[in-house]
Amino acid sequence: MGSQDVHQEVDAVAEDIATMETRGAATIARAVVDALATQAEASDAESPAAFVAEMRAAAQTLHDTRPTAVSLPNALRFVFRQMDGESVEQLRASAVAAADRFRSQLERAQDDLGRIGANRLRDGDTVMTHCHSTDALACVEAAVEQGKELSAIVKETRPRNQGHITAAALREMDVPVTLVVDSAARRYLDEADHVLVGADSIAADGSVINKIGTSGLAVLARERGVPIMTAAQTIKLHPATLTGHTVEIEMRDESEVISEQDRSDVGELEVLNPAFDVTPPRYMDAIVTERGQFPPESIVTLMRDMFGEGTDDPWETDDF
Numbered sequence: 001m002g003s004q005d006v007h008q009e010v011d012a013v014a015e016d017i018a019t020m021e022t023r024g025a026a027t028i029a030r031a032v033v034d035a036l037a038t039q040a041e042a043s044d045a046e047s048p049a050a051f052v053a054e055m056r057a058a059a060q061t062l063h064d065t066r067p068t069a070v071s072l073p074n075a076l077r078f079v080f081r082q083m084d085g086e087s088v089e090q091l092r093a094s095a096v097a098a099a100d101r102f103r104s105q106l107e108r109a110q111d112d113l114g115r116i117g118a119n120r121l122r123d124g125d126t127v128m129t130h131c132h133s134t135d136a137l138a139c140v141e142a143a144v145e146q147g148k149e150l151s152a153i154v155k156e157t158r159p160r161n162q163g164h165i166t167a168a169a170l171r172e173m174d175v176p177v178t179l180v181v182d183s184a185a186r187r188y189l190d191e192a193d194h195v196l197v198g199a200d201s202i203a204a205d206g207s208v209i210n211k212i213g214t215s216g217l218a219v220l221a222r223e224r225g226v227p228i229m230t231a232a233q234t235i236k237l238h239p240a241t242l243t244g245h246t247v248e249i250e251m252r253d254e255s256e257v258i259s260e261q262d263r264s265d266v267g268e269l270e271v272l273n274p275a276f277d278v279t280p281p282r283y284m285d286a287i288v289t290e291r292g293q294f295p296p297e298s299i300v301t302l303m304r305d306m307f308g309e310g311t312d313d314p315w316e317t318d319d320f
């Protein structure tokens, strides 16, 4: 165990998330649940209180990596809400079982969401994508499995070019891909039948928080009359927005935007690198979840149903 009895695997997972070695909201959720299970299994805590303190320290370490994707705290909350017992062994077993349940629910949710999203896609359609989202790709995959022939216009998605990951995933599905730079989006929107994006968080008013550039793309899509949908499992619903909190937008290092050499050639300047932006609900046609598709403005009803009116810290439990 490392500092505060946090398992070294937890520290390693946290580091991978912070550096985006592990990325994508659903993938991050799965990684933190795996890390919590490792923490629980390896714990040599001698009392239930010590066990819970260790689990909380691990959760805090994982939580403090990236601020925007709510799937991360929602995944931690899922495990803590189901952690229960009078002894260390019972607590351990319930935490590991909760992690297992989370993993299988996550997989099922993505499959269900994919089938629902696929219903919006017709044979012969072209989709324009932004960044890399496994939820969005699940819709394409399900449509392809239904026998629909699709093609894709993939935006490269500066600064990290995550469109390349999408392009590779689509080629795996035998979907023809055209890669374009972000600023070519409007030029090629007339050739697209749908814009398909993922989400890192969805706010109670139906705003979609996703990779920087999504909001501009959504405005352009509306202007060109191309429908745009967000594919987002319900773990992307941000409970704190029910009580008026806003979603923190992660600012990343300027080295992702400009190399040190180029920067010193240019001279003094400020570089800003927000990883995400907010697309207001009026620019989004549908949010597709595993529980059906929703007009963005109605997502609040699903959120109330799932979370009630408020939530506590992810590592709060009823018993401790």
Ligand SMILES: O=P(O)(O)OC[C@H]1O[C@H](OP(=O)(O)O)[C@H](O)[C@@H]1O
Binding pocket: 023, 024, 025, 026, 027, 131, 132, 133, 134, 135, 136, 162, 197, 198, 199, 200, 210, 211, 275
């Ligand atoms: O959960 P899935 O659909 O895979 O990904 C959802 C979103 O996570 C990614 O964020 P980042 O690359 O981690 O910054 C992208 O913004 C993507 O749309």
